[in-house]
Amino acid sequence: MEVERELRRASLPGGLSTGAKVQGGEHVPQQERYLERLDSNSLLCRLNRNCELVEGALQELTDEEREFVDLFWWHDLASDYGSHEQIVGKELGIADRSVWRWRRRILEKIEPSLRGIDPGVS
Template sequence: MNRELTQTLRGLGNALIKTYFHDWLPEKKRIDRYLEDVVLNSPILRMDKVQGGDHITPQERLQEIKDEHKGYQTLSRNIERIEAFLDGLSDEERVLIDLHYCQGLELGEISFKLKKDQADVLKNLFSIQGRLGGFWTGEGEVA
């Protein structure tokens, strides 16, 4: 695989992980909280009836809203794709992702915590980023 493609896939993987933790997860949580508050606490929606006269439960209506909203579905699919990738990582790789993206530690701090050479930490991080970029685009695994 050429160098430019490898760097592009690593950059994409890096951007996806950052977006997942800092944008997608908080946004989905915010939307879910809002919808649950509006739908589950709405006396009007408790009155919704289905064909035949039975009432739709607020929980069913909430699920319908989520199922019908294309933006919500896209966000959910993107989160599921990232989570499928992250689930396939080793425990050591998950720790590296947590330290770097969630805790915001620099490579030197991660290296110290993991008792690994900084070059190895960077190589592992680049590997994860490249693999995610390849996974996301269908380009296959990047070394």
């Protein structure tokens, strides 16, 4: 994955150290140099921004709506006992047709918050 490759590229060898000497004789701790490199990595910054937008959108939802999101989008519930939608409905105690109404209502609620998502980050 591209993000993992960028993380490895940004990492510095060696564990803890007193830091490298810079002009003027000051030491920059290795952890600080690592964080500076991460902050300057555009892919990681874009990925972080996407995560912040999703987290913000989820905060706008009620607990019940967040539970729906968790079941509907983040769990694979398909089984021999029914379709994904049927199982989500059973878990939440709602009819199968209501699952689609919930989905539409939640998407309409969070869509404005997600407009800034960068689709180029995977």
